[in-house]
Amino acid sequence: MMLWDFFLAGRGETTRMLLADQKQEWSEDVVTREIWQKGDLKKSCVFGQVPRFQDGDFVLVQSNAILRHLARNHGLYGQDAREATLLDMVNDGVEDLRVKYSRLIYQNYEAGKAEYIEALPAQLRPFENLLAQNDGGKGFIVGKKISFVDYNLLDILQLHLVLAPNCLDSFPLLAAYVQRLNARPHLKTYLESEGRKQRPINNNGKQ
Known part of the structure; x- marks a missing residue:
């Protein structure tokens, strides 16, 4: 599984928390301003925004759609x-x-x-x-x-x-x-990780 997102918590953070708590491995590409301004990645995102998530050959954008996809795959969408x-x-x-x-x-x-x-x-x-x-x-x-x-x-x-x-x-x-x-335990490990602590909450410095 692969996640593309800016270097901030943002809307991708819930996906990271879910994956970490469910003991899933994923890799992440940080989207810099320069990469985004080139336009190629933006064009590959249906609605022109990240986070962008890839599970095998299945590509998704929209944070809530990503969450629901993971929920269905990991038994996180209720009992009935x-x-x-x-x-x-x-x-x-x-x-x-x-x-x-x-x-x-x-x-x-x-x-x-x-x-x-x-x-x-x-x-x-x-x-x-x-x-x-x-x-x-x-x-x-x-x-x-x-x-x-x-x-x-x-x-x-x-x-x-x-x-x-x-x-x-x-x-x-x-x-x-x-x-x-x-x-x-697994969520706590992620929440206390240095990578997570270094990621800004929002991209304008407000919090």
Whole structure:
């Protein structure tokens, strides 16, 4: 498996977390500004953006499509159709939050940060409620097994803990969830790796 991405965490980070936790090996080509401006790689990406993922002769772009492909291949898409649909619903909720976060980081950081953090509890509350409805919040976001959405939710929560370190103080289930997933042995090894620590969160220095 091969991943092309810029030298930052970005939208490829959830894929890295999933692969690491599932004990999968992958190689990665860092896309520099010079490589991207040449245009050849961009033309090879259907929608003109990375991350770009290749599994054998199967090439994908769009981070959520990559996640779903890996989920199907590694048993990370729920136990049945009902769970799969719930996972799609939660993943859409994560995507909504990620879009809001990205707009703040890239469009309105200085002027909008305080207002964003003030409104953040209302954005996090649905995920706390979903956890509470699933085994009392002791396990995963849906069902009894980890799913691709758990990696996606963990990533966006980690980003917000950098932005607002106290943002989970009022959400004990989410706080415990983050700690529990971070402690998974293979995921922990990846999260604490030097390569991961050196990768910027965003490409404009805001976080």
